[in-house]
Amino acid sequence: MSAATGRADLVVEGVRVGYRPGCPVVDDIDLTVGAGTLTALLGPSGCGKTTLLKAVAGLITLQSGEVRVGGSSVIELPAERRPVGLVFQKPLLFPHLSVGDNVAFGLRMRGLPRRARRERVTRMLELVELPGLTGRRVGELSGGQEQRVALARALVLDPRVLLLDEPFSQLDADLRARMRELLGRVQRDLGITTLFVTHDQQEAVDVADHVALMLDGRIEAHGPPVEFYSRPATLRVARFLGGTNEIPGTVSGREFTCDLGTLEVPSGLADGPGVLVVRPEALCPGAAPTNLSGAGNVVPATVTAVRFRGTHQTAELRLGGALPATMTLSPAFRIAEGEEISVRLPVPACHVVPFEHTPQSIPSPPTVEGERSRA
């Protein structure tokens, strides 16, 4: 589970948080963030990510468990004395203070003299690409600027760990992408250990060294982003990432026996019943096949629907005439509803996860469009 490289700076062990006894929102969480790395805590709305973040920050009391920052426990410390910075979803700037005074607030709490404060505030505003805004009123800032000031305000205190609670979710898509870049750069420049909460897969994959997927108050998977897409640990993970095709069957060595015949799968998979998952963009279309053997991982398919999606098109298929599947194609590819085609499942793209007796109602991540209308 532990995906940390090198020294671990933030360690969360067996953390359980709940607002009522016996009904934990966050249940027995283990999470490690390596020094200087950025871990994205990814999960659907209401899965407990923010609760976990607030627990680490000290704003919510733990029912049980341990939080260590830089090797020492912070459980006994009140939030205001933890070596942790937190940037909320909203900028939460203090409206009666100027931009500079907002950034300097934490330094003022530490009793730093005015001159030293000014110097560090100037440097920090330069870092977030807002030089010379010290004297500006908070009300004159744009949404992106506000959130950058909030970031500078947290970073100026030089926290051991930086926590970010969906800090860009209220910005529009274009600005959000630029803010991600800025965050990535600042994080690397300062080498600050960061835990970044998001419900946006793209955002998680873009900025993070490691992704921890949280579902229903538990960490479901934790690893580098690439593994999430190519080798998801469980069916739930594969489903959360969206658009996966599922083929139930049985693994035996490098052979996978299912209704479509016998398919070839990569080596190293556990023998026994499982679900073959393959992503829609991995499927390759071909001419109509003559047999149903599955030889060369080619299976016959019927096109039941074609949808144009702008940058690509998706075809709904029935593999072997029965099994529903989705295939992503370039918009130029000529395909029509009702057509009989063949589909190849490239061996490296096939992955088998254990059977799971979970209902299909895994919360699916919001689409980009859905997100915009939400904001």
Next chain:
Amino acid sequence: MRRAIGPTALAVGLLLPVLPLLAWAVSGQWRYPALVPERLTGRGLGLIADRDVLEALATSLVIATAVAVLAAALGLGAGRAVGMYSFPGRGVVQFLLLAPALVPTIAVALGIQVFLIRYGLADSVAGVVLVQLIPTVPYVSLVMGAAFANLDPDVEDQARMLGAGPVRRAVLVALPAVRPALVVSAFLAFLISWSEYILTLLVGGGTVRTLPLLLFAAIGSADYTAAAALALVIAVPPLVLIGVTSRFLTGATPATVGFGRL
């Protein structure tokens, strides 16, 4: 230019009614159908410098200021409790806070007078201040409750993450955020106290003489010159206060936003 419209309208609306008072205050004789006073006199304006009037002015200022400060302090706490926290019986508490403003104050005061006499507070400035808190605290609590309801509770958590302890969170973050509402509601309390007559007469027993008491006495004796002059003395301090707080009374300050949420 647009910014000046609000304060200007406020100033004109408040100053126009004062003009006839000025005319009355300098008229020795003004009977129907004369359009202007028939005879001018300096008696009315001279009254303003009268020792009794100055003493009443001082008493009024002391009482109104004390009421404003105490009501603001009490309302601040009450408003924070009902505005920011949800607890069982919050609706009942909200109603009880407002109840004194709904019941005729004179009825409450008559009952309380017994206790004020027992504790030696009757016929004293302290007693008058206490009894005037009854009609003022509800309004301050109401306004402050709305102001705190508008305050994002995460703001204090944010301050906490920046190292601010409970006291500094309250003083440096929460208080500045609700300050406009606090100024406006304290002003409201000052005005209620400033023009209070019945409670002052009842509890002060005529010993505590405020400006409204003198004004009623002048009206009672049909001395319109004195009444007009006293009315002017009563009208001026609130106008000065409005001038000072007009920044908070016009425009979209949290205070007015707060009223919108009531």
